[in-house]
Amino acid sequence: MTTVTSPVSGRAVGLPAVPDPVFAGAMVGPGTAVDPVREPLEALAPVDGTVVSLHPHAFVVVDDEGRGVLIHLGIDTVQLNGEGFELLVAKGAAVRRGQPLVRWNPAAVEAAGKSPVCPVIALEATADALGELVEAGEVEAGGRLFVWS
Structure with missing residues (x-):
């Protein structure tokens, strides 16, 4: 079982509220x-593991059980070409849950006309594999979002 924690502080909204049909429809995976x-933040690792994919706007950490968690920092933020994002680790790095991976500013993303909403996706999982899913209410960076069994 893997506990997946929030990369940022804010308000849990659930995938249906993500302004992107691919994420909203859970086509990438459940989560x-x-x-x-809306302040400068450091996006935190959601699990202990290895950074297998790293872009300014998104990263994937795979845990020791081979479970990959995708964090996407905003919607359509790839179009910002890395502007406003600072990588704090390298691809292949071993990381601990709660370790800062990317520094960014959701307010700047919003000012650039993009949504700062952050999908947290269990890659190659089924929806019934996720328990204790948080889809509403305030969450702290490092707080539990779901348990992956």
Whole structure:
């Protein structure tokens, strides 16, 4: 069982509220989303593991059981070409849950006309594999979003 924690502080909104049909329809995988506070943030690792994919706007951490968790920092933020994002680790890095991976500013993302909502996706999982899913209410960075069994 893997506990997946929030990369940012904000308000849990659930995937259906993500303004992107691919995430909202859980086509990438099940999970939830967080509408982050509008201040400069460090996005945190959601699990202990290895960074297998790393872009300024998104990263994937795979845990020791081979479970990959995708964090997408905002919607359509790939179009910002890395502007406003600072990588704090390298691809292949071993990381601990709660470790800062990317520094960014959700307010700047919003000012650029993009949604700062952050999907947190259990890759290659089924919806029934996720328990204790948080889809509403305030969440703290490092707080539990779901348990993957």
